[in-house]
Amino acid sequence: MRVSHFNTATEGGAAVLMQRLHQSLQNIDIESQIYYRKGQSSLSPSLSLEFISTRSKQWQERIVLRLENELLQQKSNLFSPLQSVVKTPLPSTLAIVDIYHLHWISHWLDLPSFIQSLPPRSPIILTLHDLGNLTGGCHLYSGCHGFENICSPCPLIKYPFNHFLAQQELHRKQHLFSSRPVHVVGNSNWTTSLAKASAAFQGVQSIRTIYPAIDIQSLVRHDKAFAKKLLGISPQKLVLGFGCAELTDGNKNFPLFLQLLARLKDDIEPEAVVFGNDLGLTEQPPVPIHSLGKLTSSHLLSIAYSAMDVFVMASQTETFGMVAIEAQACGTPVCAFAVGGLTDAVQHEQTGFLAPWGNINLLSDHISQLLRNSSLRTQLGQTAHDWARRNFSLEQMRDAYLNLYREALKSQNT
Template sequence: RNLDSVAISRQWNRSANNRSMFTSPQWTYKTQLKDFGKPPEIVNLHWISRWIDKPSFFSSLPSELPVVWSLHDMNPLTGGCHHALDCDQFTNHCCNCPSLKKSGKRDRAWKNFELKAKLYQHINLHFVGNSTWTTQQAQKSALGKYARSIRTIHLGIDTNDYQPIDPSIAKAALRVNPNDFAIAFACADLSDKNKNLSVLLEAIDELAKHYSITLILFGSGQIPALNNQITTLNLGRLSSPHLQSLAYSAADIFVMPSQIESFGLTALESMACGTPVLAFRTGGIPDVVIHGETGWLADEVGSAQSLYQGLHWMVKHSQERSHFGKAARERVEQKFTADLMANSYINLYQELVKK
C-alpha cells in the first residue's frame, strides 16, 4: 500500500512545477466515514491532502452532519495548488493553472475544481480560517459559496511549553558569541523556496559588512552555501518545544522571510519566547506580528533590501528590540493561547450541533 501511495504521489508531482505544491482531491484508496468508527456528531478536518480520498469520503457523509474544515492553506479552495500566490483563477473557476506543467482551459485544476464544487454542495460545510487573510481567501473563492459559514479562529500554542529563557543562558548553552547579533531562522524544510532562506542570506551578507553575525538555523533539508564570515549554528530538526524555546531565546531576532504564510506558527512560537520577529507583510503574518510593537514588517515581499533595512534597524535599536520582545510574549498570552483556540472551537461545535 505504501509503495502504491508513493508512486501516485510521484506521478502527481511530475505534473506540477515548482511554483506551488499541487495535490488532487482523489487519493489511492477509498475513504468512508464508517472506516473511522461510530458516527460522530461533528467532523473537523484539517490538512487531509494525500491522506483522505475526498470523493468517497464526502459522499459517505450524512447531508446534515456538520463538517468543520480548518484551513491551513488554500488547497480546499482551489483546483489543486496549496497557495495561489498571484493567481486569482480560484475566485471564479480554476483553469490555465500556472502550477501545472501542462495547463489549459480544461486542465487538471479545472477538473479538480469541478469535482470539489460537486462534493461541497451536498455537505453541511463550514470553513475556518486560521488568520484574517486565510478567511478572506475562503470568502473570495468560488468554492466558498458552498460553505454555510466562514469564520476565523486563530491558531494557539501552549505558553507553558514555549517560554522565554534568559538570553545570556540560552546563548551560553548553544555557545553563541554574546557579542554577536544572533539571527534565527526555522522551518520544516530549509530548502523550501517559499521560505526564502536565500533572500535572508543575501540580507545578512550585507549586514555582515558592518556587524558580527551568528545565524541560528533549525529544521530539516539542505541549506545553500553560506558566507564564511558569518558564524552559522545549524541545529537540525528540533522536535521538542523546550529545545525550540532555547533556540528562539538565544536569538536577538527571529526572521520569517516567507513569500506567503497562511498564519506563521514559528513567528508565534518565537514571540512566546520573548524574541521579536522580522517578516514580510504577507498572508496571515500581520495578524500575529504588529509592526513597531512586537517586531518589524517589511513591505516589499521577497526583497533582500527591504529585509536588510529591518535587520539594520533592529541591530541599532537594542532597547526598542527588548521592549518588542516583552510585548510579543504578552500578545501571545492575550490572543494566541491553546486554551483560547480550544474554547473558540468548542463554541463553534456547540453552535453547529444545536442547529
C-alpha cells in the first residue's frame, strides 16, 4: 500500500499528527510520503510543493489573503475557501499512489484542480483538524450551524458578501466531495458530529472518529519535586500550568488564565509554568510566571507538564485538545471548559474537571479543590496518566487509519 499525505506546513498540531502517522506507517513497511508547502522536514521521503512560481501569482495570492481578512466582521476567526486563484494540480511526474490523505491544506491547495488531477477512483481521506473543510469557510466554531444547510447569511462576513460567499463555498464543497470517493475523519466525537450534520459532506463515502495520538515513549512522567527544581521552583510550591503554540491566540484565552491566578493568589499562593510564543505581559502578573517559550522537544515538554500540579485550559473552542492528553500522560490532571472535543480529551471527575463554558467561578473552584487536596490530585493524576497512555497510542491511531485505508480500497474495487 502506498499513501501520500498533504499538509500546508511542517509545524502545528496537524503537521505533528501527520508526521507521527507517517512514521508509524513506515514502521510496518507501508510506503508513506509527505508533501507540504511551508517549512522543512527531516522525515523521508518528504517533498515541498510550491505552485506559485511567478511574481504575478504571488501578488494574486497576497491580494486574496488581504481580501479574506478584510471581509471578516471580527478577526478572532479565520475564513478561507478551498478554491484558489492559483491552480494546484498534482504534478504528473509524481508517482500514483493508493491513498491520498489530506490534512490541513488551506492557503495551499486549490482543491477543485487538485482533486481533478488525481486518479478518478483513488480514495481521498480528509482529516478534520478544525472546521474549515465542513463549513462555508470559517475555521473556528462560534455557535453557528449555518453549515448544516446554506451558510447564509454568514455572521462572520461583512454585508453584502455575507449573503453569498459562504453559501457558494458550501455548495462547491458539497459538489466536490460527492464527486470522488472521499472519507472524512473527525479528531473527536464532537468534530465528527458536526461533520455528519454538514451539507458539505452529504455525499461522502464515510465519516468516523479517529483520535490523535501522543508519542508515549517520548513523553515521560517525572517526579514533580524533581521537575520543579529543574525549572527553579521550590518543590513545596503549587504550580498551575498553561500552554499552547501562540499565547496571543484569542481562542486559547490566556488573559482568563491570568484572572484565575489572581483569584487564587491570596489563599493558595501558586506559581505558574507557561509555554508558548509571545508571552507579552503588559503589567506585573498576579503570581510568579515561569515562561518557557515555545517547546518543541518532548523531553522539555515532559519536564514542564510534570512540574505542573494542575494544567488549565481556558479555550473558547477546541476540536480535540492535544495538550490536555499530553499533560495527563505526564500525570497532571486537567481543568478546562467543556467545549468541543475537550469532552473527549478530559474525563470529568476522573482525570480532571470540566466546567460549562464561561463559568469562571466553577472552573476556579475546581482548580482550588485540586490544589488544596493533595490526595485527590494524586488520584486524578494517576488515573489521567494511565488513561491517556492506554487510549491515545501511536499504534491505535495507525491501526485505525490502516483499517480505513483498507476499507476505502476495498469499496473502490467493488
